[in-house]
Amino acid sequence: MIKTFTPKRFLTSILFFSMVCITVVSLTNSGGSNGGYTNAPGENNCTQCHSGTLQTSGTNFNNISFSGNFTGNGYIPDSTYTVTLKYEHSGKSKFGFQLTALDNTNAMAGSLNNTNTRVSITTATISGATRSYARHTGSGNSGTDSIEWTFEWTAPSTNKDTIIFYSIVNSANNAGGNSGDIIIAREFKIAPSTLLPEATAGTTNSTPCQAAAVNLTGSSTNNPTSWQWTIPGATPNSSTAQNPSVIFTAPGAKYAVLVSKNAKGYSLPDTVFMTVNSAPSSFIIGNATRTICPGDSVKLEVASQAGVSYLWSTGATTTSIYAKSSGQYSVIATGSNGCARNSNVITVNEHTKPTATLSSSASVFNDSSCSNSSITLMASSSAFDSFYYFSNSTEIAKSISSNQVVSFDTTTTYGLRVKDSNGCLSDISDYTVVSKNQLPAPVIICNTITPSTILFSWDGSLYHDGFQVSLNEGLSWVNPSSGATGVTHLVSGLQPQDTFDLWVRAKDDAPCFYSEIGNQKCVTDTCSQLEATVTYDDEFCHGELITIEVNGLSGENYGLSLDGSTSFTDTIIKFNASLSKTYVLGIKDSNNLACPANEIEIPITVDKINDINLKKDKIGAYCAGETVTFTANDTIETFDFYWNNTLAQSGTSNTYTNSGMKQNDSVFVIVTKGACIDTSEVDYVIFEGPANASFTYSRSGSVYTFVPAEMSFAAYSWDFGDGTAINHDVSPTHDYALKEGEDVTVSLEVTTDNNCVTDSSEVISLPLFSNVDLIRNLGLEFYPNPVTDNLVVNNSKGKTGELTIYSISGELLEKVNLVGNRQVIALHTFEAGVYVLKVSIDGKETSIQILKN
Known part of the structure; x- marks a missing residue:
């Protein structure tokens, strides 16, 4: 909290006031320069821009005074004071100043605040830290023979010891320039107020032992109300008691810092220094609590150290002892420097000894058992980790089970010892079982x-x-x-x-x-089997009745079975043939059912014709004169083929071929396989009638159009008789321009859906299609012919029309408008061959052949 005029607390700091350079009123700095010119550490002064030597002593130096409403001859932290900087110089009327306040670390001490228009506050960054500055203003730079500036300074929030005010004054010559001015620098120191407490830190022992209690003593002036100790490396490391007791866990140079407080504020820290002597380690290794079984012991041990003596709570002076009873154990380790250290306390407890009794499964028979038997030994409780079983004082088993099965022959004393979850063993519990003898075995x-x-x-x-x-x-x-x-x-x-x-x-x-x-x-005894004979046929067709007759069993007590069937006595066995196999007839002697049956094998072959599957080699009708082939299933043994109900072929071949068949001839086959005979269905042969391959044609110029008599055949093949490729169109067109005046034979071959082929042909006399005289009359001339690259058209009459070039097969290749008296047609991209040039002028058409090299 900031208070005005009333001191709050004292801090030991350094306060620096400093004044900054000023120029005459006509200069730009008539209102005060930027901060950083108070001649404080790290700063410049006004001689940087005003000529002359900085004055730090003498009359002018002594004419600078600094005052404020301080209490107790100093400042109290966090309090605000009105301060005045005054300068006297006879004959001078223009002045300037700059001032700042720094602590003993050259950091800004507190804050500055203007209270009138004669002073303004600015800041500057010096060595990376921000400092505040009081400076004159344009209305605060004039006076007659003297001048003073009043403003507020708020002290730091903590005691910073002596504060230095760095000030600099410019006593100007009022000449409107920066020469002839007097620059004076002076420092003013303000200590903390004498109303603040002054703390004194002390100790009752400046050379304590490590881990031993150290008593600190604190005192202070000016009625202290509280204390604050800071003790690095100690336990505790801070305290608000006036005289606390602490322990240093590590040896070496140590110190404690005391700050006291009263109603005005805090004192400066006071430090007491100590040297802590090392004390030997006395730590007992291991857990703080140990538990042992009755009769056991536990080793307690500290690390051995040279020059160190030990004293255990038992009186032992060794580095280790064995604790055999419950209680608390500790040791004191003393070094050669006389420093001793008490160890941690180890508590030793003792487990309760486990107890268990032994009985057995023989206890229900008064603890007796039959010799050459086994009995089960049983512990009275299963709540143990291990069970040790003894027979006549000899250990016979170790188990985690509370039951143990043992062989028993003679009277025996058994024993049981148990181990609980703590690892403690019980005493051995004895138990005796008496032997009883068995009756002898029956013969x-x-x-x-x-x-x-x-x-x-x-x-x-x-x-x-x-x-x-x-x-x-x-x-x-x-x-x-x-x-x-x-x-x-x-x-x-x-x-x-x-x-x-x-x-x-x-x-x-x-x-x-x-x-x-x-x-x-x-x-058991051996067996003798019944004998019998069997008569049967060994081959049948599928589905026929098989008959088996059994003879020679008259007067015997028997049972029959066939292939493991249920027993029967009928000696005539009938069943339908289904598959080839060897049947097994079993003859069982009913007087001795344990004896195996006498088995007689009966091999039976069963033939079967599954499917004759007679079929022709072609689907649909045959062509006139075509050979017909019939095929039957090749898994059958013999085949008899009948043509129009007459045997035509007999043997093992399943194929019959006939090249002389006519319309509606019939064929069937009789097949034989073993005992089976079967006849196929009758199949008839159909022949296709002759196809009509005739055609007609019409002409338009040199182009002929061909039309077949029937247009529904599966395929058409046209030969135009001029060496061009075969055409497969139904109704093609063909240009005979290159064959004018010749006879050509045109042929047509048609193929039906049954692949039957019929053809026809016709000779056509071709008229002349070109007219050289007509071309000359039109005034046209084409050269060169044969041509290699360019064809020249000479149009002497200047007629207009159209020139069209076709391939020999009638494909349109190029169309040119005839214009002017002379034209050139480029043919260099055409392949070598014969082309037709068609001329259309004045409604007339003619053509010539062009040979391209």
Whole structure:
């Protein structure tokens, strides 16, 4: 907050007032020059533009005075003061000044403000920093023998120590130039107000040990109300207490800075210096809390250091100890310089020892079990990480399971030790299981044997609770087929020469429940098969009835099957032929169903004609005199072809060719394949009638138009008889200009949709188409002829008309208007050959041939 005239706080700063050069009123600087001419550090002065030597002492120097309404002989930070710069010089009436205020870092100290029209404020950048300047104005540069300038200065917001005001005064000669002026520079220093506090920082120990408490002492003048310590590298590194206690964690040169405050403001900082002696490290390595199992210990250790002694809370003086009980442990490390450091505190706790008891699956039988068996040892709880099992004091298993299956033969004392999640072991818990003996195994014999059954039996005189049998080597047990207390068991459904192993055990009281297991292997008898004969035909046509007769089974108990069918007894077997295969007849002895059937193979061939597929080699009608070929399916064995119901060809060939057929002749084929015979459908031959290939023609000049008698044939071929290319148009035109006066033979060949060809021809006598006399009468002359590049037209009568050039095939190549007495037609781009030049004049037409080389 800024206050006017009333001091607020004192700051130890340097205040610089400075005055700037002025010229006479007639000069451009009569209102004050730009900033930067106060002779302050980094600035110029008014001698840069006014001749003369800068005066920094003497009478004129002493005639400059500076005053203000300061309190306590100085400034209070953030307070505003009215200040006056005054200069006295007898006989002078024109003056100028410039002034600025700087702190001890040459930075702008506070701010300047004009309060009247005699002073203005400007700024300038010096060495990269902005400075403010008070300067005279055009209305503030006149006085008689003296002059003064009044303005406001607001002190910096913090104590900047002594402030220097840099001022410069121009005592002008009023000559209207820049020579003869007197330039004087003077500095004025304003210290902080004596009403501000003065802080004194101290300590009770200037050479403390590292990590030891250091007591700082603070004092101040002028009734301080608060304190602010700054202690780099200390803990804490700042404090508002007057006499704080701190700790330096690192050795070396250290300091603490104190600033006090009272109602007027802050003091200048005061610093106390200290040298912190190094103290050895006493940190106990590892976690702050350790937990051990009962009976265990944990190693506590500090890093070994030369010249350092250690004293543990247990009284030990080594660098490490083993803590075997719960409690708190610490160590003091003392260096050769006498500096000691207390370590961190380690808390050691002790886990509760785990406990567990052991039982087993034999506990339900008063802790007894049958010899040669297995039992399950069971811990009283599963809430442990590891289980250690013992047999007669020897460890037999380590597991994460609370159950352990063990083999049991004789009376045994088992033990259990557990490890909990903390890694702590329990004591061993003992548990004894007593052995009981089993009854002896039953003795089994093979009693009655057939090819499909075995009757087992055994002596039951030693047993009183019944028996069980196993048909799968002990995987499961059932009662014997003779009952729970029976002494026989029948196994049926076997095959001849099968071996079967039967296990038998007797029931008993707990804990054994069963006797030892007896077993016996027995083998079923061999088989003899029924014999029979079979009669049948071995080849059929598809769909015919097959008959098979079985003989020689009279008086036998049998069952028949065909290709694995259900059993039947009918010895005459009938079924429709469908495919070639070898059938298998099975003859089964019904008195001994376990014996395999006697199998007799019956090979049957079944023939089949799927499709004769008789067809001609051409779709549609044949041409007159054309050869006809018939083809049948080539998978058939023999073919008999009939032409008009008469056998024409017989054999294995599936193709029949005839070049003498007539309209509506018929053909069919009888085919044979194995036992099958089939006849095709009758196919008829159609011949096409002769085509009309005649034509007519008409003429227009040398161009002829040809028209066929019929215009619906599949193809037309015209030969114009003059050596030109064949034309395939239906009704073509042709220009005979080059053949005038000759006879030409024109022929036409037509092709029908059935590819039948018919032709006709006619001789045409061509008239003369050109008229040389007519051309001469018209006054025309064409030369040279033959021509190589340019054809000259001489038009002696100057007639107008049209000249047209055609190719020999009648293609229009060029058209020229006949104008004037002489023309040139360029033919250099034409290929060598014969061309027709047509002339049209006065309604008359004629033509001549032109030969191009």
